[in-house]
Amino acid sequence: MNVLDYISHFFGDGALWHGYDGIPTRLGEHVVYSLEALVLAAVIGLPVGLVTGHFGRGGNTLALIATGGRALPTFGLLVLVVTWFGFGTGPAMVPLVVLAVPPILVTTYEAVRSVDPSPVDAARGMGIHESRILFRVELPVALPLILSGLRSAAIQIVSTATIAAYTGLGGLGRYIIDGLSQKNYEKVVGGATLVAGMALVTLLFFWAVSRFTVSPGVRRSE
Amino acid sequence: MNLSRFFDIPSDLQHSYAGLIGLHLREALIPVLAGLLLALPLAQLCVRFKWVYPPLFGITTVLYAIPSLAFFVVLIDYTGLSETTVMIPLAVYSLVVLVPAIVDGVRSVPQETLAAATALGLGPVRRYLQVQLPIAVPAIIAGLRVATVSSVSLVSVGMLIGNQGALGNLLNDAQIYHRPELAVNSVVTTALLAVVLDAVLVGVRMLLTPWMPKESTAR
Numbered sequence: 392m393n394v395l396d397y398i399s400h401f402f403g404d405g406a407l408w409h410g411y412d413g414i415p416t417r418l419g420e421h422v423v424y425s426l427e428a429l430v431l432a433a434v435i436g437l438p439v440g441l442v443t444g445h446f447g448r449g450g451n452t453l454a455l456i457a458t459g460g461r462a463l464p465t466f467g468l469l470v471l472v473v474t475w476f477g478f479g480t481g482p483a484m485v486p487l488v489v490l491a492v493p494p495i496l497v498t499t500y501e502a503v504r505s506v507d508p509s510p511v512d513a514a515r516g517m518g519i520h521e522s523r524i525l526f527r528v529e530l531p532v533a534l535p536l537i538l539s540g541l542r543s544a545a546i547q548i549v550s551t552a553t554i555a556a557y558t559g560l561g562g563l564g565r566y567i568i569d570g571l572s573q574k575n576y577e578k579v580v581g582g583a584t585l586v587a588g589m590a591l592v593t594l595l596f597f598w599a600v601s602r603f604t605v606s607p608g609v610r611r612s613e
Numbered sequence: 614m615n616l617s618r619f620f621d622i623p624s625d626l627q628h629s630y631a632g633l634i635g636l637h638l639r640e641a642l643i644p645v646l647a648g649l650l651l652a653l654p655l656a657q658l659c660v661r662f663k664w665v666y667p668p669l670f671g672i673t674t675v676l677y678a679i680p681s682l683a684f685f686v687v688l689i690d691y692t693g694l695s696e697t698t699v700m701i702p703l704a705v706y707s708l709v710v711l712v713p714a715i716v717d718g719v720r721s722v723p724q725e726t727l728a729a730a731t732a733l734g735l736g737p738v739r740r741y742l743q744v745q746l747p748i749a750v751p752a753i754i755a756g757l758r759v760a761t762v763s764s765v766s767l768v769s770v771g772m773l774i775g776n777q778g779a780l781g782n783l784l785n786d787a788q789i790y791h792r793p794e795l796a797v798n799s800v801v802t803t804a805l806l807a808v809v810l811d812a813v814l815v816g817v818r819m820l821l822t823p824w825m826p827k828e829s830t831a832r
Contacts, residue, residue, distance in 0.1 A: 392685055437671040461759070462807035464766040467800035550680030554689045554770060568687055569772065576690070583683035590678040 395579055401581025414585065421562035421589060424552045428484055429545050432491035436544075437537075440499025444533070445525045447504050452505070454498055460493035465551050473558040483555045490551055491544035498540025502533035504548040534605050549593055553586050561591065619794050623786045626776075637806065640771065641764040644700045646708025647680075648760060655739070656715035668717065673709040681767050684810035685774050694775030696712070703767055707760040707808025718749030751825065754818040757812050765807040769799065780806075 401407070407414055443449040451600075468486040482499040506529045514528045530537075556564025566582025569575075624704075628636060659666040684702035692698045722745050730744045746753075750816045758780050769781025780799050787796035 394690060458762075458808070458811060460763045462766070462804045462811065463784040464769045464781070464800055464807075466769045466772075466781060467784055467796065467803055468780060469792070470787065471796045471800050474787060474796055529826075546678045550678075550682075553680045553682050554773070557773060564682065567682055568773065571686070579686045579689075583686045587679045587685045590680060594674065594678050 392450075397580040398584050399575045401489065401577045402586075404577075410558075417561060417563050417565055418442045418585065418589070420560075421479060421549070421552055421564075421586075422485070424480065424483070424555070424560070424562055425545065425548050425593075427480075428487035428491060428552070429541070430550045431484065432495055432544055432548075433541065436492045436495030437499055441495045441503055441525060441530070442504025444500040445521070445529060448533065449505070450500065453500050457493040457497045459505070460489060465490045465547075466554050466557075469551070469555060469558055478559045480560065482559060483560050487548050488549055489557070491548050494547070495540050495546045497536050501535035501560075503529050504538070505536075506532045521555075532604050532609055535601060538601045538605070542594070543592050543598065545592055549586070549590050618792065621781070622797075623790060626782050626786065633780050633783070633803065637765070637768055637803070639775075640696055640699055640779050641703065641761070641806075642810075644762050645707045645757065647700075647751040647761050648711055649757065651704075652708050652711035652715055656712050656719060659712070659716045660719050670713065673712060676705055677709040680768050682773060685715050685727045687770065688756050689774060694777060696771075696772060696777055699768060699771035703764045706767070707764060710760040710763075711714065711753070711756045713724065713750060714752050718752025721752065722748045728784075745820070751818060751819045751832065754814055758814050759811050761809045765803060769803060780820055789807035 410416070440453075443453060448547045466484050468489060469483065472482045503525075508527055510532075511524060513526045519527070552560075552562050552566035553567065556562055556568040563582055563586045566578050566585070570578030570582060622628065622630050622633065626633065638714065656667070659669060679702075681702055684705070685698055688698045688701055692701065697806050726744060727740065727746070732742045735743065769778045772778030772781035772785050775783065778784075783795045783799035787793055787799070
């Protein structure tokens with residue numbers, strides 16, 4: 392049996408397409424956890440990144456936060472949070488958000504800060520208010536980079552939400568963790584395929600979003 | 614939580630505290646080194662033949678998106694519940710981070726500098742080793758820092774595939790023996806390892822690039 396056989400056996404099993412341990416349920420759980428974590432992280436990271444980037448201050452502090460956030464082992468943090476605060480979606484969100492905030496924060500800061508200063512100065516000279524400069528001049532130009540930060544955060548969340556199944560959370564990781572303890576290799580490989588597929592869909596989603604939201608002028612100058 | 618038993622490592626892990634640290638370093642650093650050795654020629658290929666880069670970049674972005682646990686379990690069929698199974702995906706992730714870093718670094722060498730090196734009679738090999746690579750050092754080290762820190766963090770996930778996670782194995786013992794201090798130990802030690810290795814790389818960069826202005830090094 393090779394990996395492809397496992398995959399076809401897994402997806403050929405009719406019982407796996409409905410019920411609480413069915414693929415639609417697990418996929419839905421995974422999507423919901425990931426979106427919740429991404430939205431929470433964006434609500435924290437985007438405003439701080441935009442404002443610090445606009446004023447060009449606090450870069451060193453942000454870099455320190457980013458290094459710290461990257462150094463913290465997410466899986467360890469997950470197990471630790473769950474042993475302290477008990478099982479559940481709430482505690483499991485903590486490491487996912489801690490993981491996702493640094494890339495969003497740092498790329499947003501870098502993106503806004505590295506916008507060409509001459510259009511910003513021109514806008515300021517025309518008497519445009521600072522907040523409108525940020526949203527109408529800097530944001531559109533910085534958008535591709537900001538989206539790439541959100542994308543890498545989303546990919547990391549999807550991947551870590553898989554590991555979160557170890558702490559009793561649902562989602563696609565359940566197949567891998569349960570399959571490993573049941574020595575059911577079909578389930579393990581099937582789960583891994585679904586998770587990899589979901590990561591790829593996330594990539595495609597962000598690619599599509601950038602096609603639709605980035606102004607054609609900005610895209611051409613890339 | 615009983616902090617006096619913070620360093621009291623359960624015997625089922627078959628390692629002392631220092632032994633676990635050594636194991637963790639080995640499982641994290643060998644992949645980064647392997648990634649670097651593979652990335653250097655690949656990056657050179659991308660610099661020489663520009664058309665190689667976009668498709669390679671696409672493939673590596675997709676590979677990087679594959680979650681570590683999914684990567685591990687698919688490899689179990691070939692390499693078993695072993696350290697190798699943990700190290701192969703980490704090497705791939707390192708490769709993915711390092712190739713663009715090296716390509717950007719080597720491409721950032723100014724054309725005049727290359728022309729000057731050629732005019733001084735340097736052949737392509739010496740020009741690469743003595744001019745392009747040293748100038749690309751800051752970019753390469755920046756990539757190495759990201760690869761190393763994430764590698765150190767990801768080794769812990771190896772715990773899920775037959776206790777191959779070095780310091781991550783403490784997390785499992787923390788649960789089965791109800792000793793949360795072991796989980797704290799795992800997280801703190803892993804984070805410290807990452808921070809120390811990061812600082813070492815910054816130091817290496819400063820040694821290798823004495824010509825760079827000494828401004829803020831944090832990033």
